[in-house]
Amino acid sequence: MPTPLIQAVQADFQQRFGYTPLLVRAPGRVNLIGEHTDYNAGFVLPAAVDKEMSFAVGLNGGEKIRLVAFDLGEEFELANAAEISPSDVHWANYLLGVAAQFQLRGHAVPGFDCVFAGTVPMGAGMSSSAAVECGLAFALNHFLGTNLDKMELTRIAQLAEHTYAGVQCGIMDQFASTFGRPGHVVRLDCRSLDYEYFPFDTSACRIVLCNSGVKHSLASSAYNTRRQECERGVAVLQQHYPHIAALRDATLAQLEAHRDELGPTVFRRCAYVVQENTRVVDACRHLEAGDLTAFGKEMYASHTGLRDDYEVSCVELDVLVEAAKAAPGVFGARMMGGGFGGCTINLVAPDKVEDFIASVSAAYQEKFGLTLETYQTTIVGGVGAVAV
Structure with a gap:
């Protein structure tokens, strides 16, 4: 059942762009233990949670990339999707960086539209940025027919943050947003990228x-x-x-x-x-x-x-x-x-x-x-x- 927020995002998209989008949700995360270990090739124990980013995304048939930060009431437009580069608009870089990663892998990215909003509190350490990256990576993978697996989408999202947002983050945040499982935490080995799920009983805690x-x-x-x-x-x-x-x-x-x-x-x-x-x-x-x-x-x-x-x-x-x-x-x-x-x-x-x-x-x-x-x-x- 779509949440009220994703319904609002969908309505805004259709009003602006006049066609039906793909709807995507990408969760934020908590990390129960294992902080600052990810970029040291160590272990982390995150879980995806029900504070999430909601997206409406579609290919517009042209060359433009049109992005709308619904919560901020701000818009960003790039005239030619083939010429993506970092922008002065901070929030847009998280999305542009994802599209650039597809291009670097040899996948042509056509013009697309994206309206997004979220319930992940900004600046609360719940990885709103990773959720933004993972949501668009999922959508572009769908539209481009690239059939990239979840780990590759996770890497795309992480590298977007490195290259366009300027944060040398580990892989945990994007991994949790992509690999989350209901009722489980997941221990990730940040070196090998092996992972193991552990049940977490929220009725006891x-x-x-x-x-x-x-x-x-x-x-x-x-x-x-x-x-x-x-x-x-x-x-x-x-x-x-x-x-x-x-x-x-x-x-x-x-x-x-x-x-x-x-x-x-x-x-x-x-x-x-x-x-x-x-x-x-x-x-x-x-x-x-x-x-x-x-x-x-x-x-x-x-x-x-x-x-x-x-x-x-x-x-x-x-x-x-x-x-x-x-x-x-x-x-x-x-x-x-x-x-x-x-x-x-x-x-x-x-x-x-x-x-x-x-x-x-x-x-x-x-x-x-x-x-x-x-x-x-x-x-x-x-x-x-x-x-x-």
Whole structure:
């Protein structure tokens, strides 16, 4: 059943362009644990959720690319689809980058129209940008008859973000939007791209997101700086252990042995990543055992590492996690996403969700004088067409 938003997007498309579009939904994601591990060839544990981007897309029979950001009330037009290049319009680059990736693979992209809108909160660390990329990649794959598999569409979406949005993101966000499965989280090995689904029982535990209201831009220098610091650590370790191609291959003992050479900052960054990879593997074991309390402890440890060693948290996120620890029925909490703002992710007993929201909201209001925005999410399937 089409949502009211996708019906609105469809109506806007037909009013503007005068023909019937393909309707597509692409979910945002949460990541239960495994932060900043993806670009270090490590493990992540995301799930697609019911905050999503909705698209109406069609081939217009001409050469123009016409894009409409329905939520923003903004339009973008390119005169010739054969001459795609990065634009000054930030949001348009996520879509143009996808079309450019098809061209780079030798697929001619004709003129097309796209109206899109979303319920993924912007700047909340739920990967609205990846959902935008994956939605258009799905639609173009459909129209061009390219028959690219889901992993190739995932790569197209990731490379669009690298080349046109300027963010050297790992593959997790696009992977989760494409490969999501209802009622499951998915552990992705970001090196081999092997993946495994684990059931996540939302009747035993709800996923509640608390939005700090602090806006971040992943294109900011801090994200890329963390990536460079990890690469510096690998370069140092490789001189002693040639088999270490990424922090995925390193141990804490190896880091300790070369602490002075690494320097205090790079050591802390690398130690966090090595420990976080272990936490993801342990967390999956806890899920299989049905031990949500043990899973939650891994989440708290993840937040501590992100705060103290990786230094990508902020005071607002730290207050939310501390408030969660004090609230009833909480298994675990941590900051989620690139950092410096966005959301905390909290696992809460279903009968305690309302009490949790009231308790954490009161703490946030008292500390910052701000009204806390919260979202309860359901785990859903990945990108796909919407039947009218």
